[in-house]
Amino acid sequence: MKRADQLQQAKTDKVWDVVIIGGGASGLGIAVDAANRGYSTLLLERVDFSKGTSSRSTKLVHGGVRYLAQGDVKLVREALRERGRLAKNAPHLFKSESFIIPGEKWWTAYYYTLGLSIYDALAGKLSIGRTKYLNQRQANEELCGVKPEKLNNAVCYYDGQFDDSRLAINLAQTAIEQGATVVNYCGVIGLDKNAQGKVCGVKVKDMIDGEEFDVKAKCVINATGVFTNEINKMDNPSAGDTIVPSQGIHLVIDRKFLPGASALMVPKTSDGRVLFAVPWHDKLVVGTTDTLVKEAEYEPKPLEQEVDFILKTAKDYLVEAPTREDVRCVYVGLRPLAAPKDSSQSTKEVSRSHKVEVNASGLVDIIGGKWTTYRQMAEDTIDAAINAGLLPQKTCHTENLHIHGYAPADWSTYLGFYGSDRQYIEAIAKENPEYAEKIHPDYPFFMAEVIWAVREEMALSVEDVLARRARLLFLDARAASDSAEKVAQVMAKELGKDEAWIADQTQQFQDLAKQYYF
Numbered sequence: 001m002k003r004a005d006q007l008q009q010a011k012t013d014k015v016w017d018v019v020i021i022g023g024g025a026s027g028l029g030i031a032v033d034a035a036n037r038g039y040s041t042l043l044l045e046r047v048d049f050s051k052g053t054s055s056r057s058t059k060l061v062h063g064g065v066r067y068l069a070q071g072d073v074k075l076v077r078e079a080l081r082e083r084g085r086l087a088k089n090a091p092h093l094f095k096s097e098s099f100i101i102p103g104e105k106w107w108t109a110y111y112y113t114l115g116l117s118i119y120d121a122l123a124g125k126l127s128i129g130r131t132k133y134l135n136q137r138q139a140n141e142e143l144c145g146v147k148p149e150k151l152n153n154a155v156c157y158y159d160g161q162f163d164d165s166r167l168a169i170n171l172a173q174t175a176i177e178q179g180a181t182v183v184n185y186c187g188v189i190g191l192d193k194n195a196q197g198k199v200c201g202v203k204v205k206d207m208i209d210g211e212e213f214d215v216k217a218k219c220v221i222n223a224t225g226v227f228t229n230e231i232n233k234m235d236n237p238s239a240g241d242t243i244v245p246s247q248g249i250h251l252v253i254d255r256k257f258l259p260g261a262s263a264l265m266v267p268k269t270s271d272g273r274v275l276f277a278v279p280w281h282d283k284l285v286v287g288t289t290d291t292l293v294k295e296a297e298y299e300p301k302p303l304e305q306e307v308d309f310i311l312k313t314a315k316d317y318l319v320e321a322p323t324r325e326d327v328r329c330v331y332v333g334l335r336p337l338a339a340p341k342d343s344s345q346s347t348k349e350v351s352r353s354h355k356v357e358v359n360a361s362g363l364v365d366i367i368g369g370k371w372t373t374y375r376q377m378a379e380d381t382i383d384a385a386i387n388a389g390l391l392p393q394k395t396c397h398t399e400n401l402h403i404h405g406y407a408p409a410d411w412s413t414y415l416g417f418y419g420s421d422r423q424y425i426e427a428i429a430k431e432n433p434e435y436a437e438k439i440h441p442d443y444p445f446f447m448a449e450v451i452w453a454v455r456e457e458m459a460l461s462v463e464d465v466l467a468r469r470a471r472l473l474f475l476d477a478r479a480a481s482d483s484a485e486k487v488a489q490v491m492a493k494e495l496g497k498d499e500a501w502i503a504d505q506t507q508q509f510q511d512l513a514k515q516y517y518f
Helices: 003-010 025-037 065-069 073-089 108-126 136-142 164-177 225-235 304-317 371-387 414-429 447-456 462-469 477-495 499-516
Strands: 015-021 041-044 095-103 132-134 153-161 181-183 186-193 199-206 212-222 243-254 263-266 275-280 283-287 329-338 354-358 364-368
Touching: 003 041, 003 181, 015 025, 015 199, 025 041, 025 164, 025 371, 041 164, 041 186, 041 212, 065 073, 065 108, 073 108, 073 153, 073 371, 095 108, 095 136, 095 275, 108 132, 108 153, 132 136, 136 153, 153 275, 164 181, 164 371, 164 414, 164 462, 186 212, 186 225, 212 225, 212 371, 225 243, 225 329, 225 364, 243 304, 263 304, 275 304, 283 304, 329 364, 329 499, 354 371, 364 371, 414 447, 447 462, 447 477, 462 477, 462 499, 477 499
Parallel strands: 015 041, 015 212, 041 181, 095 263, 212 364
Antiparallel strands: 095 153, 132 153, 186 199, 199 212, 243 283, 243 329, 263 275, 275 283, 354 364
């Protein structure tokens, strides 16, 4: 996974079968599917892989309990099926997590146990655990840290938990292994059309050196998530918006607030949403909100009312109430929701299912969806392109395709998230005593990961490493800021950069990190 090699391939004078715009969950999944079917495939990402929404999730691979409550059985069945497939295809990243819904009323747990039994049944043979009722004693033992008055009983069910941007990187590696060309920091700045007005290629700008070049394609896929409207405007300046961005924030706090192994799920908050408190990399991710926003941006900022809402809800349930001073990181993501036909509809009522549209120009849009169903979204997108006559018929074979890094789950060490690549990182740590040092003394990340990220995972900036290769920014923004210069110095040696680059990268990252803490 060398960017220079991939970029050189992207510049070749050939007609690609498939060109994908966007390197998040949707785009990377499509690249894997298209390449696996045998199409010549190129993916172009304007910034870094999963820079936007795809690195800012609640870290869940789930069917969606609240979607079942809304009666969207089709979406839930599809998501549960895909959850099971991801568990089998990327066991190094997937973890079965117990979620507990506290029962404040005597009937609460009975009610949810019945509903979640349907949830289990929809998973079929791909189930990862059976729902069970917990009495008062069991509930208090399992959810140590939750107020006893909230735990007259409870229900425990199972869903998946994962590391989102690590999966994104592994999908990029998988796509390349399947024969795709995948490049980050290459932005699409225009669409080319033939005499019939059909899209036949894209205009590309290398965001590193500013060089522009043209790429020819039989099929161009817009997989840019919350930036879908921007690409569609290149195709048709008068096009209406097909997606509406909805903002969700998460607060990351220490595990002491919920020290047990289970996650907390509040099925109905004061605004009618679901709230999770999920163990992740020895921290607790608490969220999320759902706020309609007008503009899509790479670094959305948390709103005061969103932070207050999560802290207030946490205070209602946790024995020790977290305050702003306890927040290690606040991160914000934008959901690419399919624009509702009824403009008065609230974002929590908009379906999380995806849809594929082929425009009159032949530009293919993949709209909506979520991480859990990325593989199905990819299959549906390529199938739609085939049905539109843009590609020759070829069958999808990704249901049982192992993702790069595939290895039995090993949670005994943080490096287990690297799966089969773990051995190479451990070997790098032996090359140089400096590489065996920790990035930050309070966290398990090693400097060897920085070297690996630069050599094998296309990391070009301190942000690439500390935000999306090692996840320190999302776990403790202050610690990440303190580590920026150390990481920049090691990267500079690998990339052949000077002191000015080190100073610039350090400052850029520290400025960015300020948005992630109070």
